[in-house]
Amino acid sequence: MKIERLSVKHLGVIACLLVALALAGMWSVHAAGPEPFMEVAGDSDVDAASLRAAIDPLFEDDSMGETRALVVMHDGEIVAERYAPGFGPQTKLLSWSIGKSVTAVLVGLMVADGRLALDSPVPVPAWSQPGDPRGQITLRQLLSMTSGLDHVEDAEPIARADTIRMLFTDGAQDMSRFAEAKPLATRPGARFSYSTGSTLILSDLMTRMLTNSSDPQVRRRAMQMFVDGRLKVPAQLSSLTPEYDAAGTMIGGSFLHMTARDYARFGELLRNRGRGIAGHQIVPEKWIDYMRRPSSRNAAYGAHLWLNKDSEESALMPGRAPASLFGCVGHGGQYILVSPAQRLTVVRLGKSATKEERAALKDGLAKLIGLYPR
Numbered sequence: 546m547k548i549e550r551l552s553v554k555h556l557g558v559i560a561c562l563l564v565a566l567a568l569a570g571m572w573s574v575h576a577a578g579p580e581p582f583m584e585v586a587g588d589s590d591v592d593a594a595s596l597r598a599a600i601d602p603l604f605e606d607d608s609m610g611e612t613r614a615l616v617v618m619h620d621g622e623i624v625a626e627r628y629a630p631g632f633g634p635q636t637k638l639l640s641w642s643i644g645k646s647v648t649a650v651l652v653g654l655m656v657a658d659g660r661l662a663l664d665s666p667v668p669v670p671a672w673s674q675p676g677d678p679r680g681q682i683t684l685r686q687l688l689s690m691t692s693g694l695d696h697v698e699d700a701e702p703i704a705r706a707d708t709i710r711m712l713f714t715d716g717a718q719d720m721s722r723f724a725e726a727k728p729l730a731t732r733p734g735a736r737f738s739y740s741t742g743s744t745l746i747l748s749d750l751m752t753r754m755l756t757n758s759s760d761p762q763v764r765r766r767a768m769q770m771f772v773d774g775r776l777k778v779p780a781q782l783s784s785l786t787p788e789y790d791a792a793g794t795m796i797g798g799s800f801l802h803m804t805a806r807d808y809a810r811f812g813e814l815l816r817n818r819g820r821g822i823a824g825h826q827i828v829p830e831k832w833i834d835y836m837r838r839p840s841s842r843n844a845a846y847g848a849h850l851w852l853n854k855d856s857e858e859s860a861l862m863p864g865r866a867p868a869s870l871f872g873c874v875g876h877g878g879q880y881i882l883v884s885p886a887q888r889l890t891v892v893r894l895g896k897s898a899t900k901e902e903r904a905a906l907k908d909g910l911a912k913l914i915g916l917y918p919r
Contacts, residue, residue: 549722561892582634583627588619591916596625599913603893604629609906614638614805618890619917620815621822623806629895638808638894640801641875645744646812646836647785648797649688649849652747654775656684660754663688663835667750671725678822682733684750687743688848689840695730696740708741709756712799719792721749737842737858744798744849752794764793768786779827780814782807799876805892812873812881812890815850837871847871865911867919878906887917 585600587593596617604627613632617625636658640647655661663685672679679694681807686692700706707727710716717722724742731738748768755767769787772795777785784807788800803811812823815836819828836848845856845863849919853861853870860874866884873881883890895911897903 555891581628581630582632582722583720584623585625585761586623588622588624590619590918591624593625595916596913599909599916600625600627603906603909603913604911606905607620608902609909610895610899610902612893612895614892614894616805616809616890617624617763617913618809620888621813623809626805628805632805635804637786637802637804639879640803640808641799641874641877641879642741643808643873643879643881644787644797644799644801645741645849646815646873646881647801648744648747648795649836650814650828650832651751651772651776651797652684652688652770653828653836655754657832661750668753669725669746669750671722678718678729678733684747685848686733687747689842690737690739690743690843690846691734691840692740692743692746693729693731693733693735693738694724694727694740694742696724696727696738696742698739699746711742711745712796717790718914719794720790720793720796721745722792725749734841737840737846739846739858741798745794745796748795748797750812760765761789761791761793765789765795767794768793776827779825780810782810805894808892808894809890812883815871815873815881816885816888816890854880862907862911865908866914870914878903880910882910882914884914884917886919887914889914889917 565626575735585593585596587596589875600615603609603615613629615627661684664683666681667684677706682692697707703709711720711723724745752764752768755771756763758764772787784804786802787795818833819826821827836850838847839852839854840846843856843858844854845852845859851860851872851874853863853866853868855863861872867886869886870882870884872883878895880893897906
């Protein structure tokens with residue numbers, strides 16, 4: 546049989562099909578089980594029956610999309626946990642943009658080490674030519690999504706979006722290089738513009754702080770050792786699994802994987818201002834406080850973390866949950882919701898493909914959170 550070489554056109558069609566499958570939530574690592582897993586214990590603040598009544602619609606009401614995993618932690622203990630058929634406590638689920646908050650915590654560790662500084666221009670070789678205005682972009686601006694770089698997060702048709710190009714098509718071999726090559730659209734610091742490219746630049750920056758090598762394997766190994774030694778092991782996030790591109794850069798803006806329980810442990814790390822399960826300080830308190838502080842151009846966004854504030858661009862539920870609530874939010878309805886005032890962390894992972902489904906989902910999550918006294 547003669548096998549013809551695929552043309553560029555064929556490769557483009559295949560790439561777009563892969564994008565469609567990915568965004569439809571078809572890429573999940575799970576093993577089918579005979580029965581769905583559900584445990585609802587409740588506690589002295591909210592009884593099991595009330596929790597069940599709030600949780601069941603998240604799985605059974607089709608208007609909210611498909612919930613695959615839900616974990617509720619109160620006072621540091623799991624009080625409710627449920628999974629859809631085929632998913633369970635050991636299933637690793639894709640982070641999408643929840644990974645941005647994980648990346649920001651890793652950046653904070655490097656700032657604490659003195660390797661990076663918030664208000665210094667970031668050392669990106671592509672911006673180092675004299676007179677290049679991108680050379681003034683700071684770490685703070687990358688973290689607050691105010692870099693000014695011309696990155697189109699969403700577009701129609703979807704294949705034209707810079708994020709899709711970077712993750713799946715012509716930029717996928719070296720994602721940070723794709724992001725760093727973008728020109729300025731606005732003056733750095735002038736405007737909020739959500740950008741997965743900014744997070745890939747941060748991932749590359751961290752890697753270059755760890756090694757001078759351009760060898761992908763060396764870069765990947767250096768970053769993985771940092772992730773393992775400074776976050777994964779001390780925070781007991783045993784399932785934390787980052788993906789890397791062909792250049793050895795961690796795809797920290799989209800492609801991390803963890804179990805629902807470990808996503809909840811990460812939320813607890815944030816709720817406890819950087820302290821781990823055993824109470825020891827893993828991330829400086831001041832860094833978590835900084836992540837939760839409203840940025841200058843969007844009151845609903847801190848440093849790679851969403852805040853429950855009124856804003857034209859808000860991903861949470863202002864007015865329907867405590868103002869102190871904050872969260873890590875990923876494409877299609879991935880949420881780690883943390884409410885310090887209620888001593889509460891809620892994780893929801895699944896697929897809510899439309900704005901209407903996500904709106905209904907947020908209503909359901911607000912009702913669940915509202916069970917707990919403030």
